[in-house]
Amino acid sequence: MPKHNADNVPTLEDVARRANVSTATVSRCLNKPDSVREGTRLRVEQAISDLGYTPNFGARALASNRTGTIGIIIPTMDNAIFAQGIQAMEEALSEQNITLLVATSGYSPEREMLKIRALVSRGVDSLALIGFDRPDTAYKFLSSRSVPFVILWNYSASSPYPCIGFDNHRAAGMIAQRVMDFGHRDIAMIAGRRAGNDRATQRVKGVENALSGQGLTLMAGGPIESGYSLDEGEAACMKLMSGPKRPTAIICGNDVLAAGVMRGVRQMGLEVPEDISIVGFDDIDLASALNPALTTVRTPHRLMGQAAAKMLLSLSELDKADTRLCFDTKLVNRGSLASVKT
Amino acid sequence: MPKHNADNVPTLEDVARRANVSTATVSRCLNKPDSVREGTRLRVEQAISDLGYTPNFGARALASNRTGTIGIIIPTMDNAIFAQGIQAMEEALSEQNITLLVATSGYSPEREMLKIRALVSRGVDSLALIGFDRPDTAYKFLSSRSVPFVILWNYSASSPYPCIGFDNHRAAGMIAQRVMDFGHRDIAMIAGRRAGNDRATQRVKGVENALSGQGLTLMAGGPIESGYSLDEGEAACMKLMSGPKRPTAIICGNDVLAAGVMRGVRQMGLEVPEDISIVGFDDIDLASALNPALTTVRTPHRLMGQAAAKMLLSLSELDKADTRLCFDTKLVNRGSLASVKT
DNA sequence: ATTTATAATGCAAGCGCTTACATTGATTGT
DNA sequence: ACAATCAATGTAAGCGCTTGCATTATAAAT
CATH class of the missing domain: 3.40.50.2300 (Response regulator)
Incomplete structure (x- = not known):
């Protein structure tokens, strides 16, 4: 197996030799500089920069059992x-x-x-x-x-x-509540895949829980699951909107999904928010750049x-x-x- | 210095002992499995999984001078x-x-x-x-x-x-040309910082070069430089639009900048593209999610x-x-x- | 069977660093 | 001036792995 490294890479020992100290001292200069006298330290530092020395990470990790x-x-x-x-x-x-x-x-x-x-x-x-x-x-x-x-x-x-x-559950509940405060009753949700994803799961639960507080349930019998890309969000939107009854609001599991949904909705010739309201989750930069800008939950x-x-x-x-x-x-x-x- | 690692982490030697082979053989099982007989290999692999062995990266790097x-x-x-x-x-x-x-x-x-x-x-x-x-x-x-x-x-x-x-220069020229093809003459550019950034520099040059082909120059005497964030793009837009004469088109150094500019323009009560055209660069996902969607250059x-x-x-x-x-x-x-x- | 070639394995020397411990030098108190 | 103390430095033993070389097992050829 060929090594491409030049064989002239300076080592701790080279530095030590040049500074006329032991390798231990050089090592200390690097790791606890206070424990070495100023004159010595300066000499070592000079040697280090003369040689262009860089510590070998593997060796350090091996010896110290820490890697930084x-x-x-x-x-x-x-x-x-x-x-x-x-x-x-x-x-x-x-x-x-x-x-x-x-x-x-x-x-x-x-x-x-x-x-x-x-x-x-x-x-x-x-x-x-x-x-x-x-x-x-x-x-x-x-x-x-x-x-x-x-x-x-x-x-x-x-x-x-x-x-x-x-609290993903609570935050999702908050935005669902807000949606309902605006008078929406026909509410759908497009969520991320829930398998192995507690955030997605809890957001769905938070929404469902808030809805049930008003005696409502999600349209389409539950959230539509989708991958987290614009295109997938758009596809999920198309699927949802081709159902028998259209929602007046769609709650999305995150902002990217929401952006995809907005694109889909628009493609169907509908206007946001006149024809349908959309909300997201996360408040990434994208959210404020959309038109209309996205109502969402800011997460820290x-x-x-x-x-x-x-x-x-x-x-x-x-x-x-x-x-x-x-x-x-x-x-x-x-x-x-x-x-x-x- | 306290090490937090458990001291029972299995090593190559432990594996070797358990599989009744030398460390060299275990190492070969890991690195060139073909060079060890199947029976031996199986025994070693069994030992590895019994012990839950994971190679120590530092040691490997040190010994082989490669890190993967x-x-x-x-x-x-x-x-x-x-x-x-x-x-x-x-x-x-x-x-x-x-x-x-x-x-x-x-x-x-x-x-x-x-x-x-x-x-x-x-x-x-x-x-x-x-x-x-x-x-x-x-x-x-x-x-x-x-x-x-x-x-x-x-x-x-x-x-x-x-x-x-x-070819950043050429791509930027192309989009500038397209802008001019749409009849624009009052063209401004909001670019990224050019210091130490050849892409930004070349995009500006590409645009300027294309414009000069039609006898035009950038408004405001040159590009407005800006950091690459939505907010900074918006700020640059505000600065630009508060000048004596407004451009009819703004070429942006990238899509994020363009999104910021669009937000700024909209905030001034102007419509894109009716009042002003905006183009970007990169074709990130964001570009297709904007409304109107962004005309831009797709980069690979x-x-x-x-x-x-x-x-x-x-x-x-x-x-x-x-x-x-x-x-x-x-x-x-x-x-x-x-x-x-x- | 015996030799010869070849494949499979073992041996052991490092890789470049850290660090416990030993040593030396400087400082202080008496 | 001398012991006692402490700070600064040196000595050297690994850390866990790879790999050139030596050795042994296996296969092939006679």
């Missing part, structure tokens, strides 16, 4: 939902010189398990996962390896695991990312008792929801 | 532009069991350099970078470390480096990602001569560009 790496596994990058959270997390972590490794599972539990193994084998010091819903084997593996982790994007007061999120992406960074940095030291954070969500009223025509 | 990792540094995740390309790249790579490490630079050359060092020190086998425009020190470092790399999102026939992209995100994966996997073996790929772009006609009112 935190992993996160998200369903997909191909959707802005998680991007902001990750961006915020990355910023917070790189201040502490920690690298964030991002992997994607494509909403598949098997692939998620694979990625968990991959990241653990890469020695991530801790891990962030989206949602609670996954096979027990995943939790067992994590525990057998003693890898601290935190669940994001959902919150449960009774969670045995650290989590940072918001950046806050979750920052909090996750903070928690993961200290997770190994913390007691698990106080590692659950629930953020607020907020209704964002824009133009895509209007009173039902009478 | 490819890095990519993009300006930001907080924008769908690169997401699709990365997603495609990730898919192609994980088929080969290669991990993609994604880092972000925030459009800052210094931060990019930092990330390059970080990724190289993590032992990436090769690297993908966006655009050519960066300090020479970065190229020097990469070459001193013999890390193969490929430039994405841009193409230059005379590039000394492997690259996979498209997924293709670039796939091609990059393929090239990076073979880069160390290839001759650099045939490692330049130029993809086509395509005008996408939608509703945001219309004939100028006479």
Whole structure:
């Protein structure tokens, strides 16, 4: 197997020789600079920059059993939902010189398990996962390896695991209530796939629960499930609207779906919100760019990312008792929801 | 320094002992399974799964000087532009069991350099970078470390480096031409920041060049530069539209900017495309969700990602001569560009 | 059977770093 | 001036894996 690396890559030893110290001292300069005298440190730093030395990550990980790496596994990058959270997390972590490794599972539990193994084998010091819903084997593996982790994007007061999120059930209930406040009674829902996705599941339940408070149920007998892309949202919309009775409002499981639905509705020659109201969930940038702008629920992406960074940095030291954070969500009223025509 | 890892993590040696073979054989089972007899292999695999063994990444990297990792540094995740390309790249790579490490630079050359060092020190086998425009020190470092790399999102026939992209200059010219074909003469441009960003620079040049072919120049004396967010796009729009004379068409450096501009224009009570035409660049999903849908240039995100994966996997073996790929772009006609009112 | 070629396995030397422990040098109190 | 203390540095033993080379088992050829 050919190695492409030049064989002149400087090592700790080269630095040590040039600075006339032992490798231990160089190592200390890198890891706890306070413990070495200033004169020595300067000499070492000079040697490092002369040589263009970069520590070998593998060697460091092997020797210290730490990697300065935190992993996160998200369903997909191909959707802005998680991007902001990750961006915020990355910023917070790189201040502490920690690298964030991002992997994607494509909403598949098997692939998620694979990625968990991959990241653990890469020695991530801790891990962030989206949602609670996954096979027990995943939790067992994590525990057998003693890898601290935190669940994001959902919150449960009774969670045995650290989590940072918001109440999907409640937030979905809020927006459903708002829709009903506008006089809608014929309400449909287009949701993400619920299998292995507690957020999607809880949003549906939140909506159904709110409706039943008014003696209503979802049209079409329940939510239409759809993948999270514009096209799939549009397709789901077409399917829904070809049914016997059309809803006056569609609640969407997220904003991307809502954008797809709006496109579909428009293609049928209908106007939003005059002919039909549409609401989303997440309040990604897209929501405000639509025309009409989307009424939706703002979820605390950046806050979750920052909090996750903070928690993961200290997770190994913390007691698990106080590692659950629930953020607020907020209704964002824009133009895509209007009173039902009478 | 406390290690949080359980001390029972199984190692290669544990597997070897349990399967009654040497560590060398276990290693071979993992790396070139064909070279070990089936019976032995089965025994080893059994031991591996009994123990729940996962290879230690650091040790492997250290011993083999390979990591099975490819890095990519993009300006930001907080924008769908690169997401699709990365997603495609990730898919192609994980088929080969290669991990993609994604880092972000925030459009800052210094931060990019930092990330390059970080990724190289993590032992990436090769690297993908966006655009050519960066300090020479970065190229020097990469070459001193013999890390193969490929430039994405841009193409230059005379590039000394492997690259996979498209002709930003030409594509921008095409859409400018189209705008002029619709009778527009008062054309403005809102572009991304050009410093250290060759794509933005070339798009501006492409537009200016096309305009000058008709004896025109950009209004406001040149492009308005703006950060790549909806809000910043909207702000740039406001600035532009408060000038003495309003354009009849605005060419935007990318779709996000265009969406921001559309929002701004609408806020001023103007209609797109009746009062003003807007065109974008990239054809991200967002573009088709806008109302009116955005006329823009489709760039080959997924293709670039796939091609990059393929090239990076073979880069160390290839001759650099045939490692330049130029993809086509395509005008996408939608509703945001219309004939100028006479 | 015996030799010869070949496939399968084992042996053991590192890869570049960290860190417990030993050593040396500087500082303080008496 | 000398012991006691503490800070700074050095010594060297691994961390868990890969891999060149040596060794042994197996197959093929005589």
